[in-house]
Amino acid sequence: MTLSFTLDPELDPDLRAAIVRLWTDVTNAGGAVGFVAPVTEGEVRDVAEEQFAGVEPGRPDRLLIAHEEGTGRLAGLLFFESMRFGPMDHWRMLKRVMVHPDFQGRGYGAELMAEAARVARDWGLDGLRLTLRGGLGLEAFYARSGYVEVGRVPAAIRVAPGDDRDDVTMWLDLR
Numbered sequence: 001m002t003l004s005f006t007l008d009p010e011l012d013p014d015l016r017a018a019i020v021r022l023w024t025d026v027t028n029a030g031g032a033v034g035f036v037a038p039v040t041e042g043e044v045r046d047v048a049e050e051q052f053a054g055v056e057p058g059r060p061d062r063l064l065i066a067h068e069e070g071t072g073r074l075a076g077l078l079f080f081e082s083m084r085f086g087p088m089d090h091w092r093m094l095k096r097v098m099v100h101p102d103f104q105g106r107g108y109g110a111e112l113m114a115e116a117a118r119v120a121r122d123w124g125l126d127g128l129r130l131t132l133r134g135g136l137g138l139e140a141f142y143a144r145s146g147y148v149e150v151g152r153v154p155a156a157i158r159v160a161p162g163d164d165r166d167d168v169t170m171w172l173d174l175r
Helices: 013-028 041-053 108-123 138-144
Strands: 003-007 062-068 074-081 091-099 127-133 148-160 163-173
Touching: 003 108, 013 041, 013 074, 013 091, 062 108, 074 108, 091 108, 108 127, 108 138, 127 138, 127 148, 138 148, 138 163
Parallel strands: 091 127
Antiparallel strands: 003 062, 062 074, 074 091, 127 163, 148 163
């Protein structure tokens, strides 16, 4: 199977609920998408609504979703976030990059990252930036998609008492 992508889908109540479920499932499976497990859909919904506000018509952020072809199930997503600062308008920050745990190991994460790069190039952007929580092997995943580490703040993310992780910044040059 493969993925089909939709840029800027209508965020109707069903899609909002599906995104919140996906986000909750990813977090509770150990994914680093803004929370530390365990979380409830209610906790995720509050943060998701803030993220959704940035992609409303007339706002500068964009949403890319991925559905598994054949099943139509929401498989993954990411947000392109504007820095809302003119001198940084030539690149975007990727936020909340996630693939549902049921689909891990199928190459869907790589497909999602490739589609994000394709979309960004079509917009004429020079680069994509993202941050990640160290200690999960994510640096290697993003490196396979062409990203390079450009910054690291040691122990900046406290997952639990005595468990601090690095905040890692990665960059994909699209020029």
